[in-house]
Amino acid sequence: MLKASFGALIILAVVGVGLAGFRGDKMGHTPVEWFNDMAHQPKYEPQHRSDFFNDSRAARLPIPGTVPIGFNLPGRYFQTEGNNLVDGLGGFANQPDYFNTGRIGDVYGDGIPDVLTARGAELVVRGQQRYNIYCAVCHGAAGQGNGVVKSFGLATVRPLVDDLLRAQPDGQIFNTITHGKNTMGAYGPVVPVEDRWAIVAYVRALQTATGAKLADLPADEQKKLQEQK
Amino acid sequence: MPQIFPRSSNFVPLQIAIVLGVLTAGALGAFWYYWTPKYTRVGYQPAQPIPFSHKVHAGQLGLDCRYCHSFVETAAHSNIPTAQVCMSCHSQVQKDNPKLEPLRKAWATGEPVQWVQVHKTPDHAYFNHSVHVNRGVSCVSCHGRVDQMDVVYHAESHAMKFCLDCHRAPESGLRPLDKVTDLGWTATPKGKESAQQAQLDLGNELKKRRDVNPPVNNCAGCHR
Incomplete structure (x- = not known):
């Protein structure tokens, strides 16, 4: 009797593990949680769905015509605490000034905005880092228009170091990053304003580097290169 | 009887x-x-509305994690990209692939693609991505080699012990900031020391330099 029971138990265990697999195995079904201890709370988390709103988004778009707290609408509702002009990632970026649009009135401006030039070389380094994340995929690490995606069917990638782009004002390059152009998508929703300017600065650095002559380098760098020859 | x-x-x-x-x-x-x-969630590998391969995008193409998860450095939540980000390339690359139908629909209508969440910390633990990424904790520490996964699965446990192991010894995972999204990176051993020792040496130095002091005995550090 006892033996038979143990036999049955062993068979049960083997069948159980056989059916359920070892723990940590890949499984397509939702994990079974016996005691979920408030692991799932009835609150909205970022990018989660909502059954309350018609479009099932928990994240809401601003209602048309409303002004976010701290946002200055030009000429109206002026708030002294407004942060949309502050150089920071928290600032709202749709103020129609040069910093946020690359335009002065209807024309593209040139030059990196004053609030950023104080960052000096650090801005270019930041630009290089951001360029390598967002731009190099298509435009290539050196801006030659030969990024990895090109071999996967993205036929028209603009080199960034040709004469046409050298002649473009900074504001126009900024505008292209923000809104995209031709087959290029908009990067404004992904890259914050400061970083877009940093990328502009780095694109300028790439252009300078690809057009550089030996005489442009500092004396010790020239010497190093000549020694390599 | x-x-x-x-x-x-x-x-x-x-x-x-x-x-x-x-x-x-x-x-x-x-x-x-x-x-x-x-082990509750380890191995969870749900089917997604689009069979998106991290192995192709992050591994083969070498896209930086932040190309899509663009706000991981500034936000607590590491965002799932919008259809706009996908369409940066897929407006042209594979533009007739039937597998991408949900994406094209999302792009045309504005209805989001209903991706299934794989990794989850319990709702009572407030994990902040930016604070970890900006101190040099790599994506790979909690998510495994996503760049080698065709279909992403929950590779690490994300139980409280898992968090605490690293909070008690942050040197085991700290790395240079430019290597955070380089999932295959390991510390270079000096001389004869083991790879593990190299990581600990580097980690200890970075811990001191960045003043890394994660909550260990303070419950409210993570459970607010």
């Missing part, structure tokens, strides 16, 4: 007790094995 029960039936209660005991132990063992937080 003969005995109704044979003599051996004196042991039946004992036998029942033993079998019940073993059965209970087995049930507890099964519960411990499958359903304690350490």
